[in-house]
Amino acid sequence: MHFTKKLGIGAVAAAMSLSLAGTAQAxxxxxxxxxxxxxxAADTIEALTSEYAAANPDVKIDAVYAGSxxxxxxxxxxxxxxxxxxxxxxxxxxxxxxxxxEEAIVAFDDLIKTDEDKAWLKAFYPAFMENSQTGGKTYGxxxxxxxxxxxxxxxxxxxxxxxxxxxxxxxxxxxxxxKKLTVKDASGNVTQWGVRIPSSGFPYWLxxxxxxxNDVILANSDGNKTNFADPKVIEALQYLVDLSAKHKVMAPxxxxxxxxxxxxxxxxxxxxxxxxxxxxxxxxxxxxxxxVAMLPANKRRGAPTGGGNFYIFKDSTDAxxxxxxxxxxxxxxxxxxxxxxxxxxxxxxxxxAWETAEMKAYVADFPPALVARNQLEYAVAxxxxxxxxxxxxxxxxxxxxxxxGKSSPEEAMNDAxxxxxxxxxxxx
Amino acid sequence: xxPTAKRTWIHAWLFLSPAMILLxxxxxxxxxxxxxxxxxxxxxxKREAKFVGLENYETxxxxxxxxxxxxxxxWYALATxxxxxxxxxxxxxxxxxxxxxxxxxxxxxFTPTVLPLxxxxxxxxxxxxxxxxxxDQIRGAFGFAQQNWLGDxxxxxxxxxxxxxxxxxxxxxxxxxxxLQTIPTSLxxxxxxxxxxxxxxxxxxxxxxxMPTTLFVSVNAIINSFRLVDHIFIMTExxxxxxxxxxxxxxxxxxxxFWDTAYASTLTVVLLLILFTVAIGQFLLLDKRVHYR
Amino acid sequence: xxxxxxxxxxxxxxxxxxxxxxxxxxxxxxLIYAVWTAFHPTEFSTRFVLTAPLTLENFAAxxxxxxxxxxxxxxxxxxxxxxxxxxxxxxxxxFAFARFEFRGRDTVFVLVLLQLLVMPDILIVxxxxxMRFLGLVDTILAIGLPYMASGFGIFLLRQTFKTIPKELDxxxxxxGAGFFTILMKVYVPLAKPxxxxxxxxxxxxxxxxxxxxxxxxxxxxxxxxxxxxSVFASTDQGIDWAVITAATLMTSGPLLIAFLxxxxxxxxxxxxxxxK
Numbered sequence: 001m002h003f004t005k006k007l008g009i010g011a012v013a014a015a016m017s018l019s020l021a022g023t024a025q026a027x028x029x030x031x032x033x034x035x036x037x038x039x040x041a042a043d044t045i046e047a048l049t050s051e052y053a054a055a056n057p058d059v060k061i062d063a064v065y066a067g068s069x070x071x072x073x074x075x076x077x078x079x080x081x082x083x084x085x086x087x088x089x090x091x092x093x094x095x096x097x098x099x100x101x102e103e104a105i106v107a108f109d110d111l112i113k114t115d116e117d118k119a120w121l122k123a124f125y126p127a128f129m130e131n132s133q134t135g136g137k138t139y140g141x142x143x144x145x146x147x148x149x150x151x152x153x154x155x156x157x158x159x160x161x162x163x164x165x166x167x168x169x170x171x172x173x174x175x176x177x178x179k180k181l182t183v184k185d186a187s188g189n190v191t192q193w194g195v196r197i198p199s200s201g202f203p204y205w206l207x208x209x210x211x212x213x214n215d216v217i218l219a220n221s222d223g224n225k226t227n228f229a230d231p232k233v234i235e236a237l238q239y240l241v242d243l244s245a246k247h248k249v250m251a252p253x254x255x256x257x258x259x260x261x262x263x264x265x266x267x268x269x270x271x272x273x274x275x276x277x278x279x280x281x282x283x284x285x286x287x288x289x290x291x292v293a294m295l296p297a298n299k300r301r302g303a304p305t306g307g308g309n310f311y312i313f314k315d316s317t318d319a320x321x322x323x324x325x326x327x328x329x330x331x332x333x334x335x336x337x338x339x340x341x342x343x344x345x346x347x348x349x350x351x352x353a354w355e356t357a358e359m360k361a362y363v364a365d366f367p368p369a370l371v372a373r374n375q376l377e378y379a380v381a382x383x384x385x386x387x388x389x390x391x392x393x394x395x396x397x398x399x400x401x402x403x404x405g406k407s408s409p410e411e412a413m414n415d416a417x418x419x420x421x422x423x424x425x426x427x428x
Numbered sequence: 429x430x431p432t433a434k435r436t437w438i439h440a441w442l443f444l445s446p447a448m449i450l451l452x453x454x455x456x457x458x459x460x461x462x463x464x465x466x467x468x469x470x471x472x473x474k475r476e477a478k479f480v481g482l483e484n485y486e487t488x489x490x491x492x493x494x495x496x497x498x499x500x501x502x503w504y505a506l507a508t509x510x511x512x513x514x515x516x517x518x519x520x521x522x523x524x525x526x527x528x529x530x531x532x533x534x535x536x537x538f539t540p541t542v543l544p545l546x547x548x549x550x551x552x553x554x555x556x557x558x559x560x561x562x563x564d565q566i567r568g569a570f571g572f573a574q575q576n577w578l579g580d581x582x583x584x585x586x587x588x589x590x591x592x593x594x595x596x597x598x599x600x601x602x603x604x605x606x607x608l609q610t611i612p613t614s615l616x617x618x619x620x621x622x623x624x625x626x627x628x629x630x631x632x633x634x635x636x637x638x639m640p641t642t643l644f645v646s647v648n649a650i651i652n653s654f655r656l657v658d659h660i661f662i663m664t665e666x667x668x669x670x671x672x673x674x675x676x677x678x679x680x681x682x683x684x685x686f687w688d689t690a691y692a693s694t695l696t697v698v699l700l701l702i703l704f705t706v707a708i709g710q711f712l713l714l715d716k717r718v719h720y721r
Numbered sequence: 722x723x724x725x726x727x728x729x730x731x732x733x734x735x736x737x738x739x740x741x742x743x744x745x746x747x748x749x750x751x752l753i754y755a756v757w758t759a760f761h762p763t764e765f766s767t768r769f770v771l772t773a774p775l776t777l778e779n780f781a782a783x784x785x786x787x788x789x790x791x792x793x794x795x796x797x798x799x800x801x802x803x804x805x806x807x808x809x810x811x812x813x814x815x816f817a818f819a820r821f822e823f824r825g826r827d828t829v830f831v832l833v834l835l836q837l838l839v840m841p842d843i844l845i846v847x848x849x850x851x852m853r854f855l856g857l858v859d860t861i862l863a864i865g866l867p868y869m870a871s872g873f874g875i876f877l878l879r880q881t882f883k884t885i886p887k888e889l890d891x892x893x894x895x896x897g898a899g900f901f902t903i904l905m906k907v908y909v910p911l912a913k914p915x916x917x918x919x920x921x922x923x924x925x926x927x928x929x930x931x932x933x934x935x936x937x938x939x940x941x942x943x944x945x946x947x948x949x950x951s952v953f954a955s956t957d958q959g960i961d962w963a964v965i966t967a968a969t970l971m972t973s974g975p976l977l978i979a980f981l982x983x984x985x986x987x988x989x990x991x992x993x994x995x996x997k
Contacts, residue, residue: 066939068952074684075939078858098687101472189573193559200579201665251558254579254668259557261959266767268559278959285763390686397493400668404581433823439900440821444829447814450870455836458847465847515744522741529742535981536745539752542980544929546947547969550954551751554962560767562754598748606991626733647837655842658931661951676843676932683846684936692846699843707838711831 027323029061032089034072034144034308044343052330059323069308073098076313080104085313088324093131093309094384094392096139097223101386105311107137111325120329123350130381132309134221140309141328142349143340146276147303147372147379148206150296154289156181156192156270167293168271171213171239174296178249181270194249196269197240198257203399204383204392205304206273209295210236212302212380218395223385224427228395229417237402237409239298245405253404261285275306276372279345283366292368294375301378307346338362347372385420386427394419459700465693477690484694494695496670497678500585504674505653507589508596512649513642515597520604521630537598545595549662552591553578556663578664581671588672591659596652600645607641608634643710650706654699675699755966763963779967783953786964788941789971792949796972799861799934799945800927804920806869814870815878816904820890830879836872845936852937859939868927874919881915882908914993921980921987928976946972 033045042065049063066072069092076089077099085104099105112118121138128142154164160180168174178194185191197206204218211218216232219225227233243250250269257274264272265286273295282290295303310328312321330336334352338359341348348354354363354373363370385391398416402409466484471477488494523534540548555562556577564574577587611634619629657677660666666673666681675695683692758766759780765773783789817823818830841848848867849858857863890903898906909916931947938944944952950972954965970977980987 065941070685071939071952075859077687078853078939081853187571189568189571190559200667251574251576252580253558253576255576256553256557256579258960259553262767262962263557263559265764266560274959281959287764387686390688393681393686396667397669404579404668404671406581406669436821437823440817440823440826443813443817443821443900447810447870447875448829448832450810450866451833451836451872453851454841454848454867454870455839455844455872456832458841458844458851459839461847461850462844519741519744522737522744525737527738527741533741533745535984536749538980538984539749539977541925542929542977543752543969543973544931544947544950546929546931547950547954547965547973548751548755550960550962550965551754551969553960554754554767555750562750565767594748594751602988602991605988609988609992651838651840655840658947661931662954679843680845680932680936683849689846689850696843696846700839703838703843707835710838711834 027059027319029059029088029320029323029327030086031061031063031327032066032072032076032086032091033063034066034069034090041344044340048331048336048340052327056326059327061327077102077104080313080315083315085315087316087320088310088312088328090144090308091140091311093128093140093142093145093305093307094382094388096131096134096309096311097384097386098388099311100134100139104313104315105139106314106321107139108141108312108325109137111312111321117325117329123352124332125349125351125376127305127376127379127381128349130221131305131384134223140311141332143308143310143328143332144344144346145305145307145309145349146346147305147375148209148273148295149276149303149371149375150271150273150293151264151278151282152271152291152293153264153267153286154291156267156288160270164289165291167291168296169293170296171298174271175243175247175249178243178247178271182249190251192267193251193269194271195243196250196255196260196263196272197243198255198260198272198274199399199403200254200256200258202257202392202396203254203403204395205306207236207240207399208304208380208383209273209302210240210298212304212378213295213298213300214239215299215302217380218383219385219391221381223388224424226385226391226395226417226420226424228398228413228420234409234413236298237399237413240399241402241405241409244403254400264290276347277345279368283368292371294371294378301375303375303379304382305376305379306382345369347376385424387423390423391420394423462693462696462700465690466697468690470688470690472687480690484691487691488694488698493670493673493678494698497666497673497675498698500671500673501654501675503585504589504592505650507586508592508653509646509649511589512593512596512600513645515593516600516645517604517635517638517642519597519601520608521634523601523605524608537601539598540595541599541602545591545656545658546662548595549591549659552594552659553663556587578672579668581668584664584668584672588660588663591663592652592656595656595659596649600648603641603645604638607638611637647710650710651703654703755969758962759967759970761963763961766962766966779963780971783964783968783971787949787953787968789946789949789968791941792944792946793972795861795943796928796945796947799864800924802861803865803868803927804923806865807871807874807923808916808920810870811874811878812904812909814875815882816900816908818875818879819882820900833872833875836870837876841867842930842933845933848933849936858937859943861943863937864934864943864945865927867933871923874923877915877919878912881912885911914990917990918987918993921990925976925980928973 031049046063049061053059053061064086066075072089073091073095076086076091079085080102091099108121112121124142128145129138132138132140132142150167152167157164162177162180168177174195181192181194182190183192208218211233214232214236216227216230218227218233244252260272260274261278261281263269264282279292294301312324332349334350334356337348337350337353338356340346341353342358342362348359353359383392383395394416398412401407402412407415467479467481468477469480519537523530523537527533558564558574558576558579563577567575577583615633616629619633654676657674660672660674660677664672666677676699679692679695679699682688682695757769760775761773762776762778814833818826852858852863857866885908889907893903893907929947931951934945934948935951938948950968953968954960
C-alpha cells in the first residue's frame, strides 16, 4: 500500500506542476459533458460553447464528449485522482455526495460574491435544487434535467370506451382504467396491457414516483439515512406489485426499460411511464394519437427529478473557477437554456427560460412539453446518498425481489433498509 | 552452471524476457497484489487505505449477493461447458458429413464467433421480449401466453446461458472440425465393413480420438464461463435481484460502480481460487491424458 | 444388408439433416434478424411482412448518431497492434521453450500455461491500477498491452516449433547462422498455418472484446467499436433496434464478410496447425 501511495503522490505533484505551467494568461477550461447519443444534444452543446468562446476571446473551452453519465463521472473522478480534473463537468445530480466525499468539487457559495449572482442562484426551480444542495451549500447547477411522465394511447382509450382526453389522475383510476385497457384474445392471452411501469436496471426512479405520491421521502438531505422500511414505502411497493399480481393490468416480472417505448408503439401497453427525454421519440414514432400527463396522485401528486448538474472542480486556479462560473451562468441563462431545452427535450431549469419567445412558440406548437415543467411543482429530489450507486443498487435489488414475487414488499424493504444502514452508518 | 549451460541460459532468457515481463506484469503480479489488497480497506477521499485483516472476508461471507452470484456462476459453468461442447461436436459431425447445404450450415454455425456479443445481446433481447418479441410471436401463433424470460428470476439465468452457448459452440466446432479431418477414412470404412452402427462408431472410435480436442476446448469453455459477461450488461444487468449476475460482473460493479476496490479485490481472490483449482486439476489431467511435453 | 436396415439408415440421415438445419437456423437467426431490421423502417423491426419497404436510412441514422468511423479505426489499430505484439513476443518465447534446455524451463512454462486460465480479463481491478500508475489510462496501448504476451500463443507456437525436426536447425547452425536467423529463416516460415490460425482467433477475439476496453477507455479517440456500440445503445430513449442492428452490421460487417469468405481456409489452417 505504501508503494502505491507514494507513487500516487508523485503523479499528483508532476501533474500539478504541469497544470500550473499551462495557465499563464488566457484561461483554459476543460469541460466534460455526457450525451448518451451524439446527434442533437452533442451538437447543441458544441454550438453553445463556441458561441460563448466567440464572445469571450480570453477564455478557451475544450468541450469533451465523455460518453454516458457513467463514463463521465468515472472519467472525471479518475482524472481528479490523478490531479488533472476538468475545470467543470455535467454529471448526474445524484453523484453529488460521491463527488463531495472524493473532495473533487467546490461549493458555488464559495465562488459567488455579488447579490446579482445570489439572485441567479435563487431563480432555479426548487425541485431541481433539492439534488444540488446539502448542508446549506450549493454544489451543482441544474442543466440537463428531466422527470418521469405518463404517456397514454388515445386510440386504445377510445376502443376501451374511455374518454381519450382524460388520463387517470389517481392510483385508483390507474387501476380502473387499466382494467378496461387490458385486452385478452379468445384463448385468454393478454394482447394489450393497461399499464407499463418499467422496472429493469434502475427501477428505483419510477418507483420514486409512487413513493412521492404516497407522501414519503426515501432519503434525508444529508445523504446518510434512507427510509426504505417506512410503511408508506411498503404500501407504494405493494401497489406496484398489485398492478400485476392482483389487478392484472401490468405484465408480470421485471419490465424492460429499453423496450418500453417500442412496446407502447406496438400497442403492447396502453399507458407507459417513462422519462420526458422520450417526448421527441414518441412524437416521431407513435403511430397513433397520444397524450402526456403528470403521474397520477395518491396522497398527493409527485415525481422524482433526474438528470445532470454542472459541477466546478476543486483542483483549478481561481481564474479558472471564476471563468467556469461565468460560463455556467451564461449557458443556463434564459436564451441558452431555452435553446437547449427545445433541441433536446430536457426541462429548462429556470422559470425565466420558459418566458422567452422561442420557448413560448415551442410550447404553443407542442403543449405536452409543458407537462414536465408543471409537474416540477410536486417533484422531489431523486434518491441520492453517500455511496449512491451501492445504495440504489441495494434498493433496486429489493424492488426487483418484490416485483418478481421472491419476497413480500415488507421483507424486501426491511432487508434493503438493513443493508443500507450498514453502509451509511459510517457517514452519520 | 558450466559455461555452455550459462550461455544457453542467457540466450533463452533473451528470447523469453519480453514476453515474460508483460506476462508477469499483467497476470502474475496483479494476481498476487489482488490478494494483498484484499486485506486493506478502500481509500476514500480523506480516509486512506488501512490494514483490516480479514474484515473484507467477513463481509464476503455475510454478503448474500456474493453467494447468489457464486451459485449462479457455478450453474452457468455447469450448463455452458457440457452443452456448448456437446453441441460443438454435433455441429462438427454434421458439417463433416455429406449433409445437404453443408456450406450454409457451416457458415450459420460459425457466425456467432464473428459478431460482437455486446451488439448481438440487443438482438437476443428482442427475441426474449415478452409479447412482441420473436419467441413470443412464435409461441403466440401456437396459442401460448406471453413469457417474460429475462424478467423472471426463474428463467433469467437460463436465458443468458442460452446466449453464451450460442456464442461459444460455433467457435469450438472449428477445433473439432479440424480434429475430425485428421481421423483416417480407412477407420470408418473398416467399421462399416464390420457392420458397426454410427453411434457405436462414434462412441468407440471418434469420441476417444477427439479426446485431446475436448480437453483443450474444455479449458476454453471453463475460462469463458467465468469471463463471458458482456451480454449481461445489455440483457439483464444482473437482475432481477441478482438472479443472472455472475462473479466477474459483480466484481466490475463493485470496483467501477461502487468504487469499492478492496472488496472487489476480495471477490477477485475467490475467482482466482476457483481458477487455480481448475488449473491444477486440468494440468494433472492434461499431463496424464495428452502428452504436451 | 437387408432392406429394413437401409430404410433405417435413411431415416437416421433425414433426422440428422433436419436437426442440423434446425440448429443452423437458430444459430443464424440473430444475423437474419439484424439484416431484416437494418434494411427496413423501424416499424417493421417487430413485424415480418414480406412487402415491407427497403431503406438505408437506419445506416445513415447510425452513422450520424455516433462516430463509428473513429471507433472502427480504433478497433483496427487495436487489433493490429495486439496481433503484431503477440506474434513477436510469442514467437520469441516459444522458440526459447522449444529449442533451449535451461534450468527452470518447466517452471517458467507452467507460469505461462497458468495464463491460459487466469486471463487478464478477470484481473480488471489491479490492471486498471497498473495502467493508472503507468499513465496509460484511456489509450489504445492500454487496451492491448495485457494481451500481448499470450499464454495461448506461446503454447501453440511451442507445440508447432517442437514438431520441426532438429536436423533442420542443426544444418543451419553448421552454416554459421545465429539463433535469431534460424528462428526467422527456418521456424517462422514452417509455422505459417499456426500463425494464420492463431491470428484469426486473436483478431476475432479482440475485435469483439468488451469489458476491459469499457473500463480502460473514456473517450471517442480510444473507444473500440464494442464499447462504442454499448454507449450508443444504452440511452434513456429506449432501444431502437433498427438503428442498433444497422450499427452492428456496419461495424462487424468487414470481419463477418472476411470470415465467411475464408472459412474453409480458416478450418484448414487449424487442421494444419495441429490445433486439436
